[in-house]
Amino acid sequence: MANYKKGLAFGYMQGTKYHRDRPMSDNLGAIPSPGPFKHYPDSERIPLPQPDLSQSINLWDCLAKRRSERNTAPDPLSLEELAQLMWAAQGVTARAGGAFLLRTAPSAGALYPFETYLYIDKVEDVPKGIYHFNVQDFVLERLKEGDFNRAFTAAALGQPMLSRAAVVIIWTAMMLRCMTKYRDRAMRYIPMDLGHVCQNIQLAAVGMGMGSCPIAAFYDDDFNELLAVDGEEETVIYLITVGKLNP
Template identity: 35%
Template sequence: MDIFSLPEPVFDSSFSVEKAILRRRSVRVFSNSPLNLSEISQLLWACQGITHFEGFRTAPSAGALYPLEVYFSTGNIKGIPDGIYRYDPFKHQIILIKYGDLRYMLYNASLNQEWVRDAPVCFIITGVYDRTTGKYGSRGIRYVDMEAGHAAQNLCLQATALEIGTVTVGAFFDSQVQQILGAPENEFPLYLIPAGKVR
Protein backbone atom coordinates (compact mmCIF):
# COMPACT_ATOMS: atom_id res chain seq x y z
CA MET A 1 0.00 0.00 0.00
CA ASP A 2 1.52 3.32 -1.09
CA ILE A 3 0.93 6.24 1.24
CA PHE A 4 1.79 9.85 0.41
CA SER A 5 2.02 12.61 3.00
CA LEU A 6 0.40 15.87 1.95
CA PRO A 7 1.74 19.39 2.42
CA GLU A 8 0.24 21.21 5.36
CA PRO A 9 -2.89 23.14 4.38
CA VAL A 10 -2.94 26.91 4.51
CA PHE A 11 -5.38 28.46 6.98
CA ASP A 12 -5.41 32.04 5.72
CA SER A 13 -5.36 33.82 2.38
CA SER A 14 -6.14 37.13 0.72
CA PHE A 15 -9.09 35.54 -1.18
CA SER A 16 -12.23 36.14 0.87
CA VAL A 17 -15.10 33.74 1.41
CA GLU A 18 -17.38 36.38 -0.09
CA LYS A 19 -15.31 36.52 -3.26
CA ALA A 20 -15.32 32.71 -3.53
CA ILE A 21 -19.11 32.64 -3.22
CA LEU A 22 -19.41 35.37 -5.84
CA ARG A 23 -17.10 33.68 -8.35
CA ARG A 24 -18.01 30.03 -7.93
CA ARG A 25 -19.37 28.60 -11.16
CA SER A 26 -19.70 25.15 -12.68
CA VAL A 27 -16.76 24.58 -15.03
CA ARG A 28 -16.85 21.81 -17.60
CA VAL A 29 -13.82 22.64 -19.77
CA PHE A 30 -10.33 22.39 -18.28
CA SER A 31 -6.82 23.21 -19.43
CA ASN A 32 -4.13 20.54 -19.75
CA SER A 33 -2.19 22.05 -16.83
CA PRO A 34 -1.53 19.59 -14.02
CA LEU A 35 -2.46 20.24 -10.42
CA ASN A 36 0.13 19.93 -7.68
CA LEU A 37 0.06 18.23 -4.29
CA SER A 38 -0.30 21.50 -2.41
CA GLU A 39 -3.53 22.20 -4.30
CA ILE A 40 -4.80 18.65 -3.74
CA SER A 41 -3.92 18.96 -0.06
CA GLN A 42 -5.87 22.19 0.29
CA LEU A 43 -8.94 20.82 -1.51
CA LEU A 44 -9.02 17.62 0.56
CA TRP A 45 -8.59 19.56 3.79
CA ALA A 46 -11.42 21.94 2.86
CA CYS A 47 -13.66 18.97 2.11
CA GLN A 48 -13.00 16.78 5.18
CA GLY A 49 -9.95 18.04 7.04
CA ILE A 50 -9.53 17.95 10.81
CA THR A 51 -9.96 21.36 12.47
CA HIS A 52 -9.99 20.53 16.18
CA PHE A 53 -8.00 18.29 18.51
CA GLU A 54 -11.16 16.28 19.23
CA GLY A 55 -11.40 15.33 15.56
CA PHE A 56 -14.02 17.82 14.37
CA ARG A 57 -13.87 18.53 10.65
CA THR A 58 -14.38 21.33 8.16
CA ALA A 59 -17.96 20.23 7.41
CA PRO A 60 -20.66 19.76 10.09
CA SER A 61 -21.73 16.21 10.85
CA ALA A 62 -24.77 14.99 12.79
CA GLY A 63 -23.52 13.60 16.08
CA ALA A 64 -19.93 14.08 14.85
CA LEU A 65 -20.22 10.61 13.32
CA TYR A 66 -18.50 11.52 10.02
CA PRO A 67 -20.01 9.06 7.54
CA LEU A 68 -18.20 10.48 4.50
CA GLU A 69 -15.11 9.17 2.71
CA VAL A 70 -13.25 11.12 0.04
CA TYR A 71 -11.40 9.61 -2.90
CA PHE A 72 -9.94 11.02 -6.06
CA SER A 73 -8.95 9.66 -9.44
CA THR A 74 -6.11 11.33 -11.25
CA GLY A 75 -4.26 11.33 -14.51
CA ASN A 76 -2.43 14.62 -14.14
CA ILE A 77 -1.09 15.56 -10.70
CA LYS A 78 2.57 16.44 -10.18
CA GLY A 79 4.41 14.22 -7.72
CA ILE A 80 2.19 11.14 -7.51
CA PRO A 81 1.40 8.24 -9.88
CA ASP A 82 -1.93 8.07 -11.67
CA GLY A 83 -4.51 6.13 -9.72
CA ILE A 84 -7.38 6.11 -7.25
CA TYR A 85 -6.56 7.53 -3.83
CA ARG A 86 -8.44 7.70 -0.53
CA TYR A 87 -7.96 10.61 1.86
CA ASP A 88 -7.00 9.93 5.48
CA PRO A 89 -8.03 13.13 7.32
CA PHE A 90 -6.51 12.03 10.63
CA LYS A 91 -2.98 11.88 9.23
CA HIS A 92 -3.61 14.27 6.33
CA GLN A 93 -2.30 11.78 3.82
CA ILE A 94 -3.51 9.90 0.78
CA ILE A 95 -3.52 6.15 0.24
CA LEU A 96 -3.15 4.71 -3.24
CA ILE A 97 -6.01 2.24 -3.75
CA LYS A 98 -5.50 1.39 -7.44
CA TYR A 99 -2.78 2.20 -9.95
CA GLY A 100 -3.49 3.70 -13.36
CA ASP A 101 -5.54 6.43 -14.93
CA LEU A 102 -9.12 5.29 -14.33
CA ARG A 103 -10.84 8.53 -15.29
CA TYR A 104 -12.14 6.93 -18.49
CA MET A 105 -13.91 4.28 -16.41
CA LEU A 106 -15.51 7.01 -14.30
CA TYR A 107 -16.49 8.77 -17.53
CA ASN A 108 -18.28 5.61 -18.68
CA ALA A 109 -19.93 5.19 -15.28
CA SER A 110 -21.17 8.81 -15.38
CA LEU A 111 -23.05 8.52 -18.67
CA ASN A 112 -20.10 9.78 -20.74
CA GLN A 113 -19.82 13.24 -19.24
CA GLU A 114 -16.59 14.49 -20.84
CA TRP A 115 -15.53 16.67 -17.91
CA VAL A 116 -15.19 13.58 -15.71
CA ARG A 117 -12.70 12.15 -18.21
CA ASP A 118 -10.90 15.39 -19.09
CA ALA A 119 -10.32 17.07 -15.72
CA PRO A 120 -6.87 16.39 -14.19
CA VAL A 121 -8.59 15.05 -11.08
CA CYS A 122 -12.04 13.82 -10.17
CA PHE A 123 -12.98 13.80 -6.49
CA ILE A 124 -15.48 11.20 -5.30
CA ILE A 125 -17.42 11.64 -2.05
CA THR A 126 -19.00 8.50 -0.64
CA GLY A 127 -21.28 7.93 2.33
CA VAL A 128 -21.40 5.09 4.85
CA TYR A 129 -24.99 5.52 6.00
CA ASP A 130 -24.65 2.92 8.76
CA ARG A 131 -22.42 5.25 10.75
CA THR A 132 -25.27 7.73 11.10
CA THR A 133 -28.43 5.62 10.89
CA GLY A 134 -27.10 3.49 13.75
CA LYS A 135 -27.80 6.46 16.02
CA TYR A 136 -30.54 8.37 14.20
CA GLY A 137 -32.47 5.64 12.39
CA SER A 138 -33.89 6.40 8.94
CA ARG A 139 -33.57 10.15 9.60
CA GLY A 140 -29.83 9.63 9.41
CA ILE A 141 -30.11 9.12 5.65
CA ARG A 142 -31.06 12.78 5.31
CA TYR A 143 -28.22 13.82 7.59
CA VAL A 144 -25.62 12.00 5.48
CA ASP A 145 -26.93 13.57 2.28
CA MET A 146 -26.87 17.02 3.89
CA GLU A 147 -23.31 16.46 5.07
CA ALA A 148 -22.19 15.48 1.58
CA GLY A 149 -23.57 18.81 0.33
CA HIS A 150 -21.63 20.72 3.01
CA ALA A 151 -18.39 18.94 2.12
CA ALA A 152 -18.85 19.40 -1.62
CA GLN A 153 -19.54 23.12 -1.26
CA ASN A 154 -16.42 23.52 0.89
CA LEU A 155 -14.37 21.84 -1.83
CA CYS A 156 -15.89 23.99 -4.59
CA LEU A 157 -15.38 27.26 -2.71
CA GLN A 158 -11.79 26.36 -1.85
CA ALA A 159 -11.18 25.47 -5.49
CA THR A 160 -12.54 28.86 -6.56
CA ALA A 161 -10.12 30.58 -4.17
CA LEU A 162 -7.26 28.60 -5.79
CA GLU A 163 -8.47 29.51 -9.31
CA ILE A 164 -9.40 25.88 -9.94
CA GLY A 165 -12.65 25.07 -11.69
CA THR A 166 -15.08 22.41 -10.48
CA VAL A 167 -18.41 20.93 -11.42
CA THR A 168 -20.58 18.67 -9.27
CA VAL A 169 -21.89 15.51 -10.91
CA GLY A 170 -24.74 13.40 -9.59
CA ALA A 171 -25.60 11.33 -12.68
CA PHE A 172 -23.70 8.06 -12.51
CA PHE A 173 -24.21 4.36 -11.93
CA ASP A 174 -23.58 3.79 -8.23
CA SER A 175 -22.51 0.17 -8.55
CA GLN A 176 -20.00 0.98 -11.30
CA VAL A 177 -18.40 3.77 -9.27
CA GLN A 178 -18.29 1.48 -6.21
CA GLN A 179 -16.49 -1.13 -8.28
CA ILE A 180 -13.98 1.36 -9.68
CA LEU A 181 -13.18 2.55 -6.15
CA GLY A 182 -13.13 -0.95 -4.70
CA ALA A 183 -15.50 0.40 -2.03
CA PRO A 184 -17.39 -1.95 0.29
CA GLU A 185 -21.08 -2.65 -0.31
CA ASN A 186 -22.21 -0.35 2.51
CA GLU A 187 -20.33 2.67 1.09
CA PHE A 188 -22.31 4.60 -1.52
CA PRO A 189 -20.99 7.20 -4.00
CA LEU A 190 -22.79 10.52 -3.61
CA TYR A 191 -20.79 13.02 -5.69
CA LEU A 192 -18.27 13.16 -8.47
CA ILE A 193 -16.44 16.49 -8.62
CA PRO A 194 -14.07 16.97 -11.56
CA ALA A 195 -11.54 19.74 -10.95
CA GLY A 196 -8.81 21.47 -12.89
CA LYS A 197 -7.31 24.71 -14.11
CA VAL A 198 -9.64 26.76 -16.27
CA ARG A 199 -8.69 27.41 -19.90
Protein backbone atom coordinates in the same frame (compact mmCIF):
# COMPACT_ATOMS: atom_id res chain seq x y z
CA MET B 1 -53.75 8.66 -3.54
CA ALA B 2 -51.65 9.97 -6.43
CA ASN B 3 -49.15 7.38 -7.63
CA TYR B 4 -46.16 9.65 -7.00
CA LYS B 5 -47.13 9.73 -3.33
CA LYS B 6 -46.75 5.94 -3.15
CA GLY B 7 -43.14 6.02 -4.33
CA LEU B 8 -39.86 5.82 -2.44
CA ALA B 9 -39.31 9.59 -2.14
CA PHE B 10 -42.60 10.35 -0.41
CA GLY B 11 -42.48 7.14 1.62
CA TYR B 12 -39.02 7.93 2.92
CA MET B 13 -39.79 11.50 3.97
CA GLN B 14 -43.05 10.54 5.63
CA GLY B 15 -41.58 7.50 7.35
CA THR B 16 -38.62 9.37 8.80
CA LYS B 17 -40.39 12.37 10.33
CA TYR B 18 -39.92 13.05 14.02
CA HIS B 19 -43.24 13.46 15.85
CA ARG B 20 -43.69 15.09 19.24
CA ASP B 21 -46.25 12.47 20.41
CA ARG B 22 -44.48 9.23 19.33
CA PRO B 23 -40.87 8.19 18.86
CA MET B 24 -39.70 7.00 15.43
CA SER B 25 -39.86 3.21 15.63
CA ASP B 26 -38.30 0.62 13.35
CA ASN B 27 -37.45 -3.06 13.10
CA LEU B 28 -33.83 -2.56 12.20
CA GLY B 29 -32.41 -4.36 15.22
CA ALA B 30 -28.86 -3.74 16.41
CA ILE B 31 -26.74 -1.79 13.93
CA PRO B 32 -22.99 -2.45 14.12
CA SER B 33 -20.73 0.57 13.85
CA PRO B 34 -17.98 0.45 11.21
CA GLY B 35 -15.94 2.92 13.30
CA PRO B 36 -15.25 6.58 12.55
CA PHE B 37 -12.37 6.13 10.08
CA LYS B 38 -11.51 3.82 7.23
CA HIS B 39 -7.85 3.02 6.61
CA TYR B 40 -5.94 1.05 4.01
CA PRO B 41 -2.90 0.03 6.09
CA ASP B 42 -1.23 -1.97 3.31
CA SER B 43 -1.37 0.78 0.71
CA GLU B 44 1.42 3.12 -0.34
CA ARG B 45 1.00 6.49 1.42
CA ILE B 46 1.51 9.94 -0.08
CA PRO B 47 1.67 12.53 2.70
CA LEU B 48 -0.10 15.77 1.86
CA PRO B 49 1.74 19.01 2.67
CA GLN B 50 0.22 21.07 5.46
CA PRO B 51 -2.16 23.71 4.04
CA ASP B 52 -1.03 27.31 3.82
CA LEU B 53 -3.72 29.11 5.79
CA SER B 54 -2.00 32.48 5.51
CA GLN B 55 -3.20 32.94 1.91
CA SER B 56 -5.83 35.61 1.96
CA ILE B 57 -8.81 34.90 -0.24
CA ASN B 58 -11.90 37.09 -0.43
CA LEU B 59 -14.93 35.00 0.57
CA TRP B 60 -17.43 37.38 -1.06
CA ASP B 61 -15.50 37.19 -4.30
CA CYS B 62 -15.47 33.35 -4.16
CA LEU B 63 -19.21 33.24 -3.51
CA ALA B 64 -19.89 35.64 -6.37
CA LYS B 65 -17.65 33.74 -8.82
CA ARG B 66 -18.58 30.15 -7.87
CA ARG B 67 -19.96 28.26 -10.87
CA SER B 68 -20.05 24.64 -11.94
CA GLU B 69 -17.20 24.55 -14.43
CA ARG B 70 -17.13 21.64 -16.85
CA ASN B 71 -14.33 22.80 -19.19
CA THR B 72 -11.20 22.67 -17.11
CA ALA B 73 -7.69 23.03 -18.56
CA PRO B 74 -5.20 20.19 -19.12
CA ASP B 75 -2.70 21.75 -16.67
CA PRO B 76 -1.77 19.67 -13.63
CA LEU B 77 -2.38 20.72 -10.03
CA SER B 78 0.55 20.84 -7.64
CA LEU B 79 0.48 18.56 -4.61
CA GLU B 80 0.20 21.73 -2.48
CA GLU B 81 -2.93 22.77 -4.36
CA LEU B 82 -4.45 19.32 -3.95
CA ALA B 83 -3.64 19.36 -0.23
CA GLN B 84 -5.26 22.77 0.10
CA LEU B 85 -8.45 21.42 -1.51
CA MET B 86 -8.50 18.36 0.73
CA TRP B 87 -8.04 20.55 3.78
CA ALA B 88 -10.92 22.77 2.65
CA ALA B 89 -13.04 19.62 2.27
CA GLN B 90 -12.20 17.74 5.45
CA GLY B 91 -9.36 19.41 7.31
CA VAL B 92 -9.33 18.65 11.04
CA THR B 93 -9.77 21.93 12.92
CA ALA B 94 -10.45 20.82 16.53
CA ARG B 95 -10.88 17.81 18.79
CA ALA B 96 -13.96 17.24 20.93
CA GLY B 97 -14.48 14.63 23.64
CA GLY B 98 -11.16 12.99 22.80
CA ALA B 99 -12.24 10.90 19.82
CA PHE B 100 -14.16 13.37 17.66
CA LEU B 101 -12.11 15.11 15.01
CA LEU B 102 -14.06 18.22 14.09
CA ARG B 103 -13.58 19.44 10.54
CA THR B 104 -13.95 22.39 8.19
CA ALA B 105 -17.49 21.22 7.34
CA PRO B 106 -20.28 20.40 9.82
CA SER B 107 -21.71 16.89 10.19
CA ALA B 108 -24.83 15.66 12.01
CA GLY B 109 -23.68 14.24 15.35
CA ALA B 110 -20.04 14.77 14.28
CA LEU B 111 -20.19 11.32 12.66
CA TYR B 112 -18.80 12.25 9.20
CA PRO B 113 -20.56 9.24 7.65
CA PHE B 114 -18.66 9.22 4.39
CA GLU B 115 -15.27 8.34 2.96
CA THR B 116 -13.35 10.36 0.39
CA TYR B 117 -11.62 8.81 -2.63
CA LEU B 118 -9.77 10.50 -5.46
CA TYR B 119 -9.11 9.64 -9.03
CA ILE B 120 -5.90 11.52 -9.70
CA ASP B 121 -5.18 12.14 -13.36
CA LYS B 122 -3.04 15.28 -13.40
CA VAL B 123 -1.21 16.14 -10.19
CA GLU B 124 2.52 16.88 -10.37
CA ASP B 125 4.69 14.03 -9.07
CA VAL B 126 1.69 11.83 -8.19
CA PRO B 127 1.14 8.71 -10.30
CA LYS B 128 -2.28 8.48 -11.96
CA GLY B 129 -4.60 6.24 -10.03
CA ILE B 130 -7.29 5.77 -7.42
CA TYR B 131 -6.56 6.92 -3.87
CA HIS B 132 -8.29 7.04 -0.49
CA PHE B 133 -8.00 10.17 1.62
CA ASN B 134 -7.00 9.34 5.18
CA VAL B 135 -8.45 12.22 7.16
CA GLN B 136 -6.69 11.42 10.46
CA ASP B 137 -3.16 11.42 9.04
CA PHE B 138 -3.81 13.83 6.13
CA VAL B 139 -2.31 11.38 3.64
CA LEU B 140 -3.43 9.75 0.41
CA GLU B 141 -3.49 5.95 0.35
CA ARG B 142 -2.98 4.49 -3.12
CA LEU B 143 -5.51 1.79 -4.00
CA LYS B 144 -4.84 1.28 -7.74
CA GLU B 145 -2.30 2.83 -10.05
CA GLY B 146 -3.25 3.53 -13.68
CA ASP B 147 -5.26 5.57 -16.14
CA PHE B 148 -8.96 5.15 -15.38
CA ASN B 149 -10.23 8.11 -17.45
CA ARG B 150 -12.42 6.03 -19.73
CA ALA B 151 -13.85 3.92 -16.92
CA PHE B 152 -14.67 6.93 -14.72
CA THR B 153 -16.21 8.88 -17.61
CA ALA B 154 -18.31 5.89 -18.69
CA ALA B 155 -19.44 5.32 -15.10
CA ALA B 156 -20.62 8.95 -14.96
CA LEU B 157 -22.94 8.54 -17.95
CA GLY B 158 -20.22 9.68 -20.34
CA GLN B 159 -20.05 13.21 -18.90
CA PRO B 160 -16.88 14.59 -20.53
CA MET B 161 -15.70 16.75 -17.60
CA LEU B 162 -14.46 13.61 -15.86
CA SER B 163 -11.73 13.02 -18.43
CA ARG B 164 -10.85 16.73 -18.58
CA ALA B 165 -10.48 17.13 -14.82
CA ALA B 166 -7.16 17.01 -13.02
CA VAL B 167 -8.82 15.22 -10.10
CA VAL B 168 -12.18 13.60 -9.47
CA ILE B 169 -13.13 13.48 -5.79
CA ILE B 170 -15.61 10.75 -4.95
CA TRP B 171 -17.59 10.35 -1.73
CA THR B 172 -19.14 7.16 -0.45
CA ALA B 173 -21.93 7.09 2.13
CA MET B 174 -20.92 5.03 5.18
CA MET B 175 -24.49 4.06 5.94
CA LEU B 176 -23.99 2.31 9.28
CA ARG B 177 -21.77 5.05 10.71
CA CYS B 178 -24.82 7.32 10.58
CA MET B 179 -27.55 4.71 11.12
CA THR B 180 -26.14 3.64 14.51
CA LYS B 181 -27.35 6.99 15.83
CA TYR B 182 -30.07 8.16 13.46
CA ARG B 183 -31.49 4.81 12.28
CA ASP B 184 -33.57 5.27 9.10
CA ARG B 185 -33.31 9.05 9.33
CA ALA B 186 -29.63 8.75 8.42
CA MET B 187 -30.27 9.15 4.71
CA ARG B 188 -31.55 12.66 5.28
CA TYR B 189 -28.26 13.65 6.88
CA ILE B 190 -25.56 12.01 4.76
CA PRO B 191 -26.32 14.07 1.62
CA MET B 192 -26.62 17.22 3.74
CA ASP B 193 -23.19 16.60 5.24
CA LEU B 194 -21.70 16.09 1.80
CA GLY B 195 -23.34 19.23 0.45
CA HIS B 196 -21.29 21.21 2.97
CA VAL B 197 -18.09 19.41 2.06
CA CYS B 198 -18.67 19.87 -1.65
CA GLN B 199 -19.39 23.59 -1.29
CA ASN B 200 -16.14 24.01 0.65
CA ILE B 201 -14.30 22.51 -2.32
CA GLN B 202 -16.14 24.68 -4.82
CA LEU B 203 -15.27 27.87 -2.89
CA ALA B 204 -11.65 26.86 -2.27
CA ALA B 205 -11.29 25.98 -5.95
CA VAL B 206 -12.50 29.44 -7.00
CA GLY B 207 -10.10 31.03 -4.53
CA MET B 208 -7.19 29.12 -6.10
CA GLY B 209 -8.08 29.80 -9.74
CA MET B 210 -9.66 26.41 -10.37
CA GLY B 211 -13.02 25.22 -11.56
CA SER B 212 -15.13 22.38 -10.21
CA CYS B 213 -18.38 20.60 -11.01
CA PRO B 214 -20.48 18.52 -8.59
CA ILE B 215 -21.88 15.33 -10.11
CA ALA B 216 -24.66 13.07 -8.88
CA ALA B 217 -25.64 11.43 -12.19
CA PHE B 218 -23.72 8.16 -12.47
CA TYR B 219 -24.06 4.40 -12.52
CA ASP B 220 -23.70 3.72 -8.82
CA ASP B 221 -22.40 0.18 -9.01
CA ASP B 222 -19.84 1.02 -11.70
CA PHE B 223 -18.27 3.46 -9.25
CA ASN B 224 -18.62 1.03 -6.36
CA GLU B 225 -16.73 -1.53 -8.39
CA LEU B 226 -13.98 0.95 -9.33
CA LEU B 227 -13.49 1.76 -5.65
CA ALA B 228 -13.95 -1.87 -4.55
CA VAL B 229 -16.66 -1.04 -2.02
CA ASP B 230 -19.68 -3.26 -1.39
CA GLY B 231 -22.36 -0.85 -2.69
CA GLU B 232 -24.59 -1.49 0.33
CA GLU B 233 -23.00 -0.54 3.63
CA GLU B 234 -20.64 1.74 1.71
CA THR B 235 -21.92 3.17 -1.56
CA VAL B 236 -20.86 6.01 -3.84
CA ILE B 237 -23.12 9.01 -3.45
CA TYR B 238 -21.47 12.16 -4.87
CA LEU B 239 -18.51 13.35 -6.93
CA ILE B 240 -16.83 16.57 -7.88
CA THR B 241 -14.38 17.23 -10.70
CA VAL B 242 -11.64 19.83 -10.22
CA GLY B 243 -9.11 21.37 -12.60
CA LYS B 244 -7.33 24.58 -13.48
CA LEU B 245 -9.35 27.18 -15.35
CA ASN B 246 -8.72 27.70 -19.05
CA PRO B 247 -7.05 31.06 -19.71
